[in-house]
Structures are given as structure tokens and as C-alpha cells.
Amino acid sequence: MDDAPEGSAGARPPPVRDTAPEQTTTRPRPTADDAPPVKGTVDLTPGPGAGRPFVSFARPALYDDTTTRLRPVGAWVRPRAAAAAACAVLGLGLIGGAVTGSWLTGESSATGSTRSAYAVTGELWHSVPVDRLLPPILKGEGAGPGGADRSWTRVAVAPDSTCEAAFDPLLSKALAPAGCLRLVRATYTDATRSHVTTVGLLFTKADADGMRALRNRFTEEGLDRRPDLMPRTYPAKDTVAEDFGDAQRASWTMSVLPDAPVVAYAVSGFADGRAVTDPEPAPEAMGSNTASAPAQSGLGHEAKGIADRVERGLRKTIARAEEA
Structure with missing residues (x-):
């Protein structure tokens, strides 16, 4: 009965095979748990494509x-x-260095503020009140001999004019290359009314190169120290400066501004009309080793003190005009 034929009732089932089915797929690519391949080498493990190697x-x-x-x-x-x-x-350091360098070498003035200063300065003689250019009162703290304080009162203002007959012929010739746009002048006296000083602002027609050339010539040739190139005075009738003429000129200073088309000057003398035979430029008259009348009377300090303060006021006026 154990030998019943296949397919009949009670037949035994076929025996189970222990053999596992053969692998029919390719090996997958390495995972993160596998050892990493060597850098820059070719992994020859079959890939999921057509069994070709991959890098x-x-x-x-x-x-x-x-x-x-x-x-x-x-x-x-x-x-x-x-x-x-x-x-x-x-980068900020390089930019800052470049800006600082331009400040130190004057490049910013040459390309920016100097040009605008030249553009606005030529208008000042008629667009700014005279009291701003030539104030009624000037304070000179420490401007006198030995650092003494000074003050000056304006006694006369000349009508603005051309430069015709305003300078001696030789000085006119020296200033001619810069041209004359307008000249404004005023005469001041000190607190004791014993000294008188004429100060002037010559507005030129020159550009920056022309003013630089004029300044260099005055400096190199010493034209600002020659007695035959002294500026003229402005005497005004019925004032303390009525007798302040050419013969009364005792000391003077002249400055060609480097950053504006202006020549500033001042010339001083005695209010009593006395003539001076040995005039001295202000730098010499302000020295301590001279016995001349201008030096002993402090007229060098008078000319220099007034000219400096008028020049400073002009620079402030130019700065305001640039900002406007």
C-alpha cells in the first residue's frame, strides 16, 4: 500500500529540495557601510548599467x-x-590709504575743491557784502610785538575798481600775467590812531596754473620783498589816513594765494604823515635784530596782522560759497 502510483489518492508529496535558487541580479553599488573606495581609482565592481566599470x-x-x-x-x-x-x-585699508595719500599730496584740492574755489571766487567781489570781505573791526589777538593784542578800525573803503593806477608801474608789470578782474581796498587805523594800513584784495583772471606760476615767481625771485614793488596806499580825505601817501609807506606784505585767484596785500605807515626813507618788508620789520623805524614802531606787525585776518576771512567766505 506504500507503493501507490503517482497522482493517486494517498500518494506522497515530492521531496523538498535544499538547494537555494541561483542569484540572477548583479551586485548593488557599495553603500555607506562599505569601505570607501580609494580616492582617484577605478572601482571595477559591476554597476547597475551594462556591467561597465564606474569611476x-x-x-x-x-x-x-x-x-x-x-x-x-x-x-x-x-x-x-x-x-x-x-x-x-x-580693502577698506587700501581705500583709506588712497584717500589719505590724496589729502597729503593735495590731489583732492587739485581735482575738486580748488576748481570750485576758482569758480566761486571771481564772483565774490560783487556778490558778498564789503563788510564780510573787509570787516569794520579786526581783532588781532597776539598780533602785536611780543605777542601783544591789537585791534584795528576801518576808516575808509575804496570803491571797487580796476587795477589802473592802483600799483606802481613795476608792480603792475609783475602782476600783469595774472590779469586784473577787480580790486577792493580799505584803510584801517590802530587803537591809538597813530598807525594806518591799507589792505587790498586783487581778484585776478588767472586759473590755477597761472596763479601757481605767479606765486612761484614772487617766491623764487623775492618780488614780495623788493621796496620798488610795494603796493600803494589808499588815503581818504577827512580821515586819519588823509596824509597816507606813497612817501609814508613803511612796511608791507604781499601774498599770492595758492588755492584761489587772489593776491592779498597790506601796506602800513604813520598816521601823522611822516615820510619813511628806509621801508622794510614785514618779515624783516618783525625781526628782533633791527633798529629801523618800521621795526621799532611795530609797523611790520600792523601790515602782517591785518593782511592775515583779511585773508582768513576771505577763505571762510570762499568755503561758504562752495557749500551754497
């Missing part, structure tokens, strides 16, 4: 070489941020 390079820098764990973000952000900050600081 495996190093993992991106975002990964650690020994684990599959991501590197902390700060590990690569901080160095880059530090480098960016260093570049920014370096």
Missing part, C-alpha cells in the same frame, strides 16, 4: 574621510567668514 573619486569636503557623518557647518563657515572679513578690512 569613484574622493567624497566631497563636506564629508569626513573616516565616517559618513556630516561635518559641523561651523567647521567650514568660520574659516570662510574670517577670510571674507580679512579681505573687507584689507
Whole structure:
């Protein structure tokens, strides 16, 4: 009964085979748990394509070489941020250095403010009140001999004019290259009314190069110290300066401005009309080793003190006009 035929009732089932089915798929690509391939080498393990080899390079820098764990973000952000900050600081330093260099060498004046100063200065003689150019009262703290304080009162203002007959012929010839746009003048007296000083502002027609050439010539040739190139006075009738003529000129100063088309000057003398035979330029009359009348009377300080304050006021006026 144990030998019943196949397919009949009570037949035994066929025996179970122990053999596993054969692998029919290709090996998958390595996972993160597998050992990483060598950088820059060719992995010959069959890939999922047509069994062709594929190239495996190093993992991106975002990964650690020994684990599959991501590197902390700060590990690569901080160095880059530090480098960016260093570049920014370096750039600002270079810009600041360039700006400072241009300040020190005067490039900014040559290309910016100097040009605007030349543009506005030629208008000042008729657009600015005379009291701003030639104030009624000038204060001279420390402007006298030995640092003594001085003050000066304006006694007369000349009508603005051309330069015709305003200077001696030789001085007119020296100033001619710059041209004469307008001349404004006033005469002051000191607190004791014993000294008188005429101050003038000559507005020229020259540009920056012309003024620079004129300034260089006056400086190199000493034209501002020659007695035959003294500016003329402005005597005004019925004032303390009525007798202040050419013969009364005792000391003077003249300055060719480097940053504006202006020549500023002042000439001083005695209010009593006495003639002076040995006039001296202000720098010499202000020296301590001279016995001349201009030096002993402090007339060099008078001319220099008044001219400096009028010049400073002019610079402030130009600055305001530039900002307007």
C-alpha cells in the first residue's frame, strides 16, 4: 500500500529540495557601510548599467574621510567668514590709504575743491557784502610785538575798481600775467590812531596754473620783498589816513594765494604823515635784530596782522560759497 502510483489518492508529496535558487541580479553599488573606495581609482565592481566599470573619486569636503557623518557647518563657515572679513578690512585699508595719500599730496584740492574755489571766487567781489570781505573791526589777538593784542578800525573803503593806477608801474608789470578782474581796498587805523594800513584784495583772471606760476615767481625771485614793488596806499580825505601817501609807506606784505585767484596785500605807515626813507618788508620789520623805524614802531606787525585776518576771512567766505 506504500507503493501507490503517482497522482493517486494517498500518494506522497515530492521531496523538498535544499538547494537555494541561483542569484540572477548583479551586485548593488557599495553603500555607506562599505569601505570607501580609494580616492582617484577605478572601482571595477559591476554597476547597475551594462556591467561597465564606474569611476569613484574622493567624497566631497563636506564629508569626513573616516565616517559618513556630516561635518559641523561651523567647521567650514568660520574659516570662510574670517577670510571674507580679512579681505573687507584689507580693502577698506587700501581705500583709506588712497584717500589719505590724496589729502597729503593735495590731489583732492587739485581735482575738486580748488576748481570750485576758482569758480566761486571771481564772483565774490560783487556778490558778498564789503563788510564780510573787509570787516569794520579786526581783532588781532597776539598780533602785536611780543605777542601783544591789537585791534584795528576801518576808516575808509575804496570803491571797487580796476587795477589802473592802483600799483606802481613795476608792480603792475609783475602782476600783469595774472590779469586784473577787480580790486577792493580799505584803510584801517590802530587803537591809538597813530598807525594806518591799507589792505587790498586783487581778484585776478588767472586759473590755477597761472596763479601757481605767479606765486612761484614772487617766491623764487623775492618780488614780495623788493621796496620798488610795494603796493600803494589808499588815503581818504577827512580821515586819519588823509596824509597816507606813497612817501609814508613803511612796511608791507604781499601774498599770492595758492588755492584761489587772489593776491592779498597790506601796506602800513604813520598816521601823522611822516615820510619813511628806509621801508622794510614785514618779515624783516618783525625781526628782533633791527633798529629801523618800521621795526621799532611795530609797523611790520600792523601790515602782517591785518593782511592775515583779511585773508582768513576771505577763505571762510570762499568755503561758504562752495557749500551754497
